[in-house]
Amino acid sequence: MTEKKTAQWDAGRFLKTLAYFGVIPFIGSISWLQQLFGSSSKTKKDQPKLILVAGATGGVGKRVVKRLQQRGYRVRALVRDAKRATEILGKNVELVEGDITLPETLTPLVTEGIEAVICCTGTKVQPVEGDTPTREKYYQGIKFYMPEVVDVPEIVEYKGLNNLVQAVRRQLIKAGEKIIFDFTKPSQDLKETWGALDDIVMGGTSESSIVLTDNTAIFTGNVSTANSGGFASVRTRNFDPPLNLAGFSGLQLRVKGDGKRYKLIV
Structure with missing residues (x-):
């Protein structure tokens, strides 16, 4: 049998260790020990995942924003006009101004902290009551509702999407060291x-x-x-x-x- 060694225990150093790591022991519980070694569940709830939604004020986009919020996600909406977007999406959505057709507007403020991207630009759905047109134009006295995207699909669906991918990849794909x-x-x-x-x-x-x-x-x-x-x-x-x-x-x-x-x- 191995002889057990005993020595005087330093209670003062014990208390200093607990104080340094911010741990308070509870009588009859080992949760403080688990916390000290980093194996206990967090007392502070993790923040929900932050998702960037492009085209958030369109027919599909605003439905996507609503569904994400219902599922507990944080949403950052990429919009052209924050004031108008607030009228459509409400005040509980984080808004950031930018345009996927203009790469210089897709700054780090757009992508910082995001963990996923949903692109709804260029998509259309059957309008229902409550839908708000994104632009209004008049021709010979008749009002036309124009889609949020620009008139040339190639600019949005190819160049715009490519701009968005290049902007978010720096956040989502951590290259280097x-x-x-x-x-x-x-x-x-x-x-x-x-x-x-x-x-x-x-x-x-x-x-x-x-x-x-x-x-x-x-x-x-x-x-x-x-x-x-x-x-x-x-x-x-x-x-x-x-x-x-x-x-x-x-x-x-x-x-x-x-x-x-x-x-x-x-």
């Missing part, structure tokens, strides 16, 4: 993000720390098996909202080891 943590530039925000999480929270006596120097972060410490412990680690505080790395294929780390095995948990 993204730096998550740059320890070569140890900012105050970075120092307040990382902290030690050792087996002190479970009665152990292991102890570690992370120190940010001029151009690197140094993780150092001692691991002890006393009091049935046996791990030392550093981690970030929980992010709210969480980091979204869905558009990337993996993580790349630049580290210098000491011959021991280390584990990265995401």
